[in-house]
Amino acid sequence: MDDLTTYADNTWCKGCGNFGIFNAFKKAVGKLEQRGISRDSIVISAGIGCHGKIFDYLKLSGLYSIHGRSMATVQGIKIGNPNLKPVAFAGDGDAFGEGLAHLVFAAKRNADITVVVHDNAVYGLTTGQYTPTSQRGFRGPSTPRGSVEEPLNPLTLLLDAGATFVARGYTVKQDHLVELLAMAVEHEGFSFVDILQPCVTFNNTYERYNGIVEILEETPDTLERALVVARRAEPLLLGVLYEVKKPAFHVALYGDWNPVEQRMPSTERREKIAAMLRPAST
C-alpha cells in the first residue's frame, strides 16, 4: 500500500478499468507535487457508481457526493476556497445523465475544476443498464431488445459548451493517462478528461478499444479542428484535443479574493452593515 491509498477494502472486479484510473491518478499526484502543487490542496469528489469507490480508496481529502452532483460539489469547493484544486470523479451516467447540466454549465462558466469521467458506457453498480454513451443496440436489463438511442459524444458537447481543456484517455495507456490527468489538474479553468474504461463484467471493451485507439500527435490549434478530431470514430484519438487560456469563473467574479482565507473581520462587516442601516436622509 502506498501513501495515497487508504485502508478501505478494494472491491472493484479483477481487471476493472477503474484500477487504471486509480493508479494513474496517484502517479499524477506525484507529478503535480514535483510541479509545486501540494497533495493537501488537491481535494476530490465523486458521484455514485463503481467509479465513486475511488473516493474511499484515495488518501486525499474531499466530499463523497451524490449521483450526478460531484461536478456541482467541487464548483462550490472552489468558490469557497480558490486555493484548492478540486477534482470531480464521475461516471458516464453521473456526468452525462443525472448531472449533465452541472457539467455543461461548469464548462460554460469555465469553473476552475477538473472533471474525470470513468466512461465505461454502462451502469456497473446497478448491474448493466445502458448509459448516455452506450452504443445503439446495447442490451442491458432495461433494454432487453437493445438500446434504441444513439450515444452522446461528450467531447464535442463539452467543446461546444466552452470547455477550456478537453482530453480523452484510455486506462490501458497508463503513462499517457498520467500526464493527461496532471495537465488537467494544472490547467487553470475547466478541465475535462473522458477516460475510456472497460467494465470487465458488463461491457468489456478492451478488445474493441485496443483495435481503434491512437494517440494524437499534436493538439489541434483551433476549436473547429478540435471538433473534427473529437468527431472521429476510427481511429479513436487519445490526448489533449483542445486547450485554451480564459479567465476562470471565480477570478472573473472576484479577482484574486479568497472568501475563507481573506474573510472580512467581523468588526468591519458590522460597521458596513450599521452604515447601510443608517437612514438615508431625503
Place this chain on the structure above:
Amino acid sequence: MRRDVFTFLVGGRAGQGVKKAGAVASRLFAHMGRQVFQMDDYQSLIRGGHNFSVVSTSRSEISSHYMKADLVVALDERSRELHSQHLRRNGLMICDADSLDEAQACGVSLTSEARKHPDPELRYGVGAVAALAAALGFGKERLQEIITHEYSRDVDHNIAYASAIYDVAHPIVGDRFDLKEGDGERPLLYGNEAIALGAAAGGLDVYVAYPMTPSSSILHFLAAHDRDLGVAVVHPESEIAVANMAIGAAFAGARTMVGSSGGGFALMEEALSLAGMAEAPLLCVLSSRPGPSTGVPTYTEQGDLNFALNQGHGEFPRIVASPGGVEEAFYLAGELLNLAWEFQIPAILLTEKHLSESKTTVDIDVEQALWPESAGYQGEESAYCRYSDTEAGVSPPLFPPSSELIKWNSYEHDEKGVTTEEPAMVTRMHDKRARKRTHLESFLKDVRTVNVYGEGETPIFTYGSTTLSVREAMAAGGIEAKVVQPVYLEPTPTSELRKHRKGNPIVVELSSTGQFARFLTERCGIKPAHVITKYDGRPFDPDELAKRIKGVM
C-alpha cells in the same frame, strides 16, 4: 380600528411605478420619524394587470398594513373600481380624471399631464407621490426635493409632471391630512434584506441561489452588495446546483446560505439529505408562496410547514425556525447560521412572502448579532477523524488544505469518513447524529424559542409572518389575549408551548388544512378550540382578523 394610523394606498398597472411610489411614501413617513409598514401586492407579470402598494404609518409601533386607506391614489380605471371598497370613512380617493365619464371632485388629470412627457407610462408613480405630498400639506419645494432625490433619472420631466399634478391636486385635497412627526427616523427594511444582512452580520461567506419569488430579492440584495460586505454570491444553473455547491463551499470552510421558495426547495431535497449525512452546516431560507406547485407565485401562504419539518429522505437532525417580524428575521438569520455551524446540521429559516417582501421601519442593533469563531480541531497530528464519535455527537471540524485527511461522505461511514456497511458502525453513526439533536435541544433551553405578547388569558397561537397580523389585530381590536409564537419549530419547544395550553386556545395561520394547529396538537398536546385560517394568498387585514378573533373568543 386604530385612530393613530394613516394609510396610503396606490394602485395601478404593472409598469406604472406603483411599488416605487409606495416605497417613496414609506421613506417620507420614516423620514418624519414615524413607524411604517408597507405591503406590496403584485402579480406574476411585467406589464399590465393590477398592482397595489399599501403603506400604513403611525407614531407608535405598527406591524401590519391596513386595507382601509385614508388616501387612495388610483392610477387606472381598474384600481378605481377595485379600491373604492378600501376607503376608510372620510377617506379620499384621487383618480385619473382622464378616465372618468364626468368630472369628479377627486379627479386629477394624471394621463393627459403624463402625455406631455416622453414615456408617459413611467410618470404615474411620480403623480401618486405628488398627490400624496399635496394631501399631506407639503410645500412645493419639499415635493421637488423629494422628486429630485427619488426620481433622479429624467429628473426635469419628473419635476415638471409632479408640479403639474400638485397644482391640480392641491386645491382639491391640499392639507387634508395633518401627520405629526414621530420620535426619530428609523431605517426601512424588507424582510429579505433583513435576512441577508442578519446572515452577513452573523458571518456569512457565500450565498448561492437560483431566482424564485419571493426569495429572489435576497439574491439581488446580496449580489448588489457582495464586494461591500465581502460575501461571494453565485447564481448557478438550478437549485440542485445551488444546494450541492453550497455544501461544497461549506466543506471548504465557507459559511454558506441558500434561498428559494417551495418548488426550488423541493429540488434541493436530495442535497438537504446529503447535508444531514455528511454533517454539512447549511442555512436554507425557504420563503413560501401559495402552493401546491407553481401556485400563486407572488402571494403569501403558510402551506410549507410540514414540508420544512419533513424535507429530505432518511433520518437526521435539523433546525426549523420562523421569524415573526423583520427585526427578528435579522437576528434569527445570524443565529441559525451559527447554530448550523455549531451543530453541523442543516437549518431552515422558514418564512413567507408577507415577511420577505414587506417593508417596515426597524430598530436593529448590529452588535447583538452572534458571530462566534469556532475553535476547530485541536487534536494530535495524523489522528484527525472527520466523524469522531463524541459525547455530544458533534465532531470538531477541520478544513482543507490540511495535512490531515478530511473526508465528508454521503454514504454511511466510519469515524474517518470512509464508507461502511458494517452494522455496528451504521448504528453507531445514527446514534452519533441523533445525539446532536439531544444536545441541540438542551442548548436551545437558553435561547428564546417562544415569544409571548400580551397578558390576556386566551392564548392565540400563531407563527411566522402571521404573527405580524395577529399582533396588529390585537391593537386594532383592543383584544385582551396573549399571542404565543414559537420561533423554533424543530426542535419543538414543547414545554415552553405547553405552558400556554389552557384557556380555549385559538390558532391563526395562513393554510387551508390547519397544519400549524395539527403541529401543536401532535407535538405539544395542545388542543385548539378554534382555528382561524385564510388561504386566498393575501395576508390578514388587522381589522378583519380582529373581528374573526372576537367572533370566537
